[in-house]
Amino acid sequence: MLKRLLRRWRSGRPPIRSLQVEVSTLCQLACVYCPRTVAGSSWPGRILAWELYEKLAAGFGLFETVFLQGWGEPLTNPRFWDMVALAKNRGCKVGFTTNGLLFDAAAAERACRLGVDIITFTFAGATAATHQFYRAGADFAALLGTVRLLAATKKRLQAAKPLISVTYTQMRGNVRELPAAARLAAAIGAGQMTCGHLDCILAPALEEHAVFLNPAAGDEQDLVSAAVLARRAGLVFDAEPPRMGGEILVCEPYPLRVTVFVRADGTVVPCHMMALPAAAIERLYFRGRPYAYEPIVFGDLAQQPLAAILANAACGQLRQIFTARADPAVSAGAAIPDAPAFCTKCYKLYGV
Numbered sequence: 001m002l003k004r005l006l007r008r009w010r011s012g013r014p015p016i017r018s019l020q021v022e023v024s025t026l027c028q029l030a031c032v033y034c035p036r037t038v039a040g041s042s043w044p045g046r047i048l049a050w051e052l053y054e055k056l057a058a059g060f061g062l063f064e065t066v067f068l069q070g071w072g073e074p075l076t077n078p079r080f081w082d083m084v085a086l087a088k089n090r091g092c093k094v095g096f097t098t099n100g101l102l103f104d105a106a107a108a109e110r111a112c113r114l115g116v117d118i119i120t121f122t123f124a125g126a127t128a129a130t131h132q133f134y135r136a137g138a139d140f141a142a143l144l145g146t147v148r149l150l151a152a153t154k155k156r157l158q159a160a161k162p163l164i165s166v167t168y169t170q171m172r173g174n175v176r177e178l179p180a181a182a183r184l185a186a187a188i189g190a191g192q193m194t195c196g197h198l199d200c201i202l203a204p205a206l207e208e209h210a211v212f213l214n215p216a217a218g219d220e221q222d223l224v225s226a227a228v229l230a231r232r233a234g235l236v237f238d239a240e241p242p243r244m245g246g247e248i249l250v251c252e253p254y255p256l257r258v259t260v261f262v263r264a265d266g267t268v269v270p271c272h273m274m275a276l277p278a279a280a281i282e283r284l285y286f287r288g289r290p291y292a293y294e295p296i297v298f299g300d301l302a303q304q305p306l307a308a309i310l311a312n313a314a315c316g317q318l319r320q321i322f323t324a325r326a327d328p329a330v331s332a333g334a335a336i337p338d339a340p341a342f343c344t345k346c347y348k349l350y351g352v
């Protein structure tokens with residue numbers, strides 16, 4: 001396997017689209033839907049050590065993009081900008097998601113000068129009341145100002161990058177504001193809007209906020225209106241549908257083809273759903289029922305380089321399952337291999 005990865009690397013085609021790196025599990029906010037908030041004091045606050053990141057960088061050539069995002073605010077890592085610079089120097093596209101709280105004028109200038117490819121700002125409403133209800137501790141007006149500041153800095157420096165993106169977590173209490181959010185994203189200078197779902201549910205009370213579990217008349221229409229408004233304003237628009245469907249063959253993170261996730265403690269896992277700290281999370285909920293949180297862990301950077309981890313048996317097994325499920329010949333009546341047990345209770349496997 002390692003030989004195949006290296007062959008594709010040398011041929012100029014990074015075999016995996018995105019390396020998601022959790023550089024911090026700390027955050028200043030207490031979003032009501034976030035696993036950090038639900039876990040409370042048992043949540044381990046961690047910063048990815050610079051030494052581990054340097055070790056990780058030896059494998060950057062296997063990836064098209066290094067995306068600095070995990071279950072925390074990336075800019076709380078004191079070496080954050082060094083991490084961005086290192087990934088850029090290795091020739092990767094670089095992106096990150098932020099709550100905007102530490103993103104000031106100096107950060108905007110740095111991002112433009114380093115050629116960061118994409119920066120995503122997280123929204124949970126198109127009004128201060130809604131956004132601040134879901135994202136406790138946030139300042140909606142300040143966030144709008146931060147996005148405008150980056151747009152103005154790009155213009156002043158005549159920088160083509162970063163692409164400014166707004167990610168909007170669709171929840172029962174904010175879907176009606178989707179069209180307004182699309183207008184707002186365009187007005188503050190975003191070039192992209194993506195609308196995902198609350199898909200990682202740690203407490204039964206949070207299920208009422210999941211749109212796909214509690215569909216209502218008008219959900220589709222609001223999403224379509226937002227898409228039309230966004231596209232008219234020149235925004236790239238991408239959204240998960242508001243309903244849950246049947247089992248799909250390959251989830252959006254498509255481990256080892258689209259994503260590999262490195263946690264702040266240096267362990268390597270398939271995706272964000274398996275990246276929660278096991279010491280703090282005992283169970284997740286799927287359609288009202290709890291299930292034990294038992295993620296697949298591929299390996300530990302402290303023990304092995306990334307390329308060796310990606311060539312091990314655990315990776316090989318998962319790769320084989322998803323590759324077989326993604327094979328177009330499967331739809332011709334052949335048996336479809338079962339998804340891993342953990343995945344069968346993940347909403348991502350149902351198109352959410």
Ligand code: SF4
Nearest residue numbers: 251271273343346348
């Ligand atoms: S189905 Fe869910 S848990 Fe399984 S790989 Fe995809 S995102 Fe991860």
